Amino acid sequence: MAEARAAGSAEAPDVDVAVVGAGPVGLLLAGILGRGGVRVTVLERLTEPTGESRASILHARTMEILDDLGLTERFGPPPNAGPGHFGGIPLDLTAAVPSRFPGQWKAPQTLVETVLSGWAAGLGVEVRRGYTVTGLAETADRVRVTATGPDGVRREFTAAYLVGCDGERSTVRRLGGFAFPGSAATKELLRADITGVEIPDRRFERHPNGVANARRGPDGVTRLMVHEYGRVPAPDGAPPDADEVGRVWKRVTGEDIGGARAVWVNAFHNACGQAARYRRGRVFLAGDAAHAQLPVGGQALNLGLQDAASLGEKLTARIAGRADDGVLDSYHAERHPAGARVLGYIEAQAHLLFGGPEMDALRAVFAELLTLAPVRTHLATTIGGLDGPRPLVPPAAGPAVAAGPAEEPTATGPFTRTHRRTTMGKLTGRTALVTGSSRGIGRATAIRLAREGALVAVHCSRDIPGADDTVATIEKEGGRSFAVAAELGVSGDVHALFLELERGLKERTGTATLDILVNNAGVMGGVAPEDVTPEQFDHLFAVNAKAPFFLLQRALRNLPDGGRVINISSGLTRFANPQEVAYAMTKGAIDQLTLHYAKYLGPRNITVNSVGPGITDNGAPVFDNPEAVAEMARYSVFERVGETKDVADVVAFLASDDARWITGSYLDASGGTLLR
Missing domain, CATH: 3.40.50.720 (NAD(P)-binding Rossmann-like Domain)
Incomplete structure (x- = not known):
């Protein structure tokens, strides 16, 4: 732990890494760090897990990461979630994908959090619940984090590094001064898990007034999503209630679900943004703290878990003294282009999926393109997270090598995108x-x-x-x-x-x-x-x-x-x-x-x-x-x-x-x- 105990302070920081946020991204990061012998503490605002499964799909790259960590058996294993889609157009995600886990795998967020929480705890990771971060200050060799505990008492924690995994409204991002350019929401989608009514399964079914999706799980709970053309988020950001979901569902599909019991209800939208930098000194961002996007097809959760896997290995190497500071810079160089790419694909899918009749011609063209094997393979590989941009990572052992820039960012649209020459061929992802x-x-x-x-x-x-x-x-x-x-x-x-x-x-x-x-x-x-x-x-x-x-x-x-x-x-x-x-x-x-x-x-x-x-x-x-x-x-x-x-x-x-x-x-x- 040479880096965490660097000169410049009479005492070592409390821990090597403090992680803010005990969702799937924060727990995976903490577990990887604990597995590498890093002292880590997780601070979580909620006193108990929410019990909400906002995400439920794991993709090929994520499954490979979990399998390499020996975690897949703990999932049971998660069942195959069936065929995928691109913008609501059916897409076989197993199409010639170079992975031992092709396709998509059903794993509710509650299950993911339970598995990762137990795994991290077994590695000595401490999760402190009920702590709301209110301030941070960085010095030469540590970060000081101020948080209010469940008893209302303010406490200070010190860590060699701090990582914000605290979602799209990230406190760490705000307090750390990270720029977060993006675009505002123009569409709102309602989502709910319901029981007590029988409605037919449908897959992004398009109606004159909107788009509806429903799928009944083996536990008898039906997850539905509905978008009414022209609907935007409420100005005050207030979430809908179950009655509002029922009214919108009826206007779009004509079905009455008034007798249903809502397990939980929420809304999401197509606002997007990406942190200009994923690292500022000793503070990092991962998951939705680093990028906000429409959660279509499970890509948001998977992108975040892949952020955590990358950062966890790099922080472990740095703290153990196997690499110099360049390895930490390489986190942004690797994951920022990956995030920009996924956000671009999600933006394209949002137009195809939730656009009105004006998108019908474009959807017809995409449907025709998806009959071509190379197109299916390319999209399946990308959605599966198997096409990552070239990482710029110094060796983890021996003399450290500085990571030089290989891509030139240019501003296009609401956030910085990166132009890079890519290679797409028969061996992509291998x-x-x-x-x-x-x-x-x-x-x-x-x-x-x-x-x-x-x-x-x-x-x-x-x-x-x-x-x-x-x-x-x-x-x-x-x-x-x-x-x-x-x-x-x-x-x-x-x-x-x-x-x-x-x-x-x-x-x-x-x-x-x-x-x-x-x-x-x-x-x-x-x-x-x-x-x-x-x-x-x-x-x-x-x-x-x-x-x-x-x-x-x-x-x-x-x-x-x-x-x-x-x-x-x-x-x-x-x-x-x-x-x-x-x-x-x-x-x-x-x-x-x-x-x-x-x-x-x-x-x-x-x-x-x-x-x-x-x-x-x-x-x-x-x-x-x-x-x-x-x-x-x-x-x-x-x-x-x-x-x-x-x-x-x-x-x-x-x-x-x-x-x-x-x-x-x-x-x-x-x-x-x-x-x-």
Whole structure:
């Protein structure tokens, strides 16, 4: 806890982090901090949970976060909530989504809070209820928070950091001086949970006077939402009562629900806003304190929980002394663009969903677009939270790296939006490791996978400048990547590689999931058979055969069902070149690794395949010799030497869903060399 106990004060702060707000966002953040050994206290205005389930849907990314924290079993698990929608137009949220939890999952907010509260308490998190924050002051090494307790007595708490998770009317945001540009509400929607009447389920049913939605839960409670065209929030912000909901429902649907008993009633609106900064010194915002939006499709709650997961990991790393202050700045750099993107999508959905007859033509166009598979996948991936913008996160261990700006904000409309080049392809939302990708085929493969949307870990054994150059090339094209350095063929190589890999993945995605493993790293022999020494032989097998075997073995913890493994073999397993007999033997071992693991992992729908390049220009000096190149070109039926991108394209195909029916295969990528 080096940061929390920094010099500058005679005594350490009361806690490392104070969290204001014990809703789902605050509880998840507090639990993550407690899990990391951080001293944390939560201050909550309410003396008891509200019992209201304002939100009830969890999306794919959130479910992955909860699962990685070991929490999904505590939910029972939550049932699949059925098909989703975009602006009220049906949308299959499982459409080719790269997640082990595709779709949407029913989990009432009351259940989420109960699970997270129990989990956080078990980690030593203290939740103080009935405390209303009235003031805060920041000093060089702490934040002083003044709050009035349930007994009416004012108390002062000190913390190294303060996080406001206290909703769209955030006191922390106001007291902390955060700018919150946005737009006012122009539409009001009424929402209620009712019992005692039978009404048909309907899904955003459009009527001449408005839009109605109703769904009966397994507990017999029906949740309804209704918007009457032209209705705006009351000037004084007063909430409606059950009678008003009944009157509006009847005017829109013609149904009388006057005999219903209201479990709870509230109203929400389409006002939107976003904090200009998510961090000011030692004070942070997360969830609805950082962004206000129409709660359509559950995106607001999920966005907030993903804020908490990101900030929790970063604060833990900083307080533990594993990173410098740049890791905290990276929270805004990562989550502000994500929030702006979600708010933009919600704004579009609000127009489609609650616009009057003037929106019918646009809705018809969207409905037509949603018949296209790429559109469905793109929207499902975005709503599921699987398309996050490139995070700018310094390493959590070792020398801290400052996070530089990668995006240029420009003011458009009610709040700042960010223009960035994005990559949308067949691998969007997936993660990949390409060993030996600082040069040659590995470099081309890493770039190709990133162009398809994957977050790529670029591995090198020693060529750190080369790996950094590969990363820079990917990022220049708008892709996402980070470098991992670990020498292969030595003791502890796999452990060292995965230590760095998992750290990098968690910093950027919140999980250590690895969807694609490309075993590419290798060394050549180039020694006549009679001159191969035992030491050379052992080194070849250590790098080319042993390392891939144990990398794959270790990756089984990270590979989700449906993952991909591609092993780079060689055409030398199919034709003879005595100068490379030992090398060819190692690649023969790779083909056996492919064959046997393909059968072993088949039940999990993980494909394992080999790619066999032929003579490929990897930048070696020999390829600068025109005569040598002409001689080598004769081996291919195309009468040219291969380019690294020729092989990379084959690897990208095997990594995609297009190759889902191919496993245990050797794909000849030698340009027809084997036909000669």
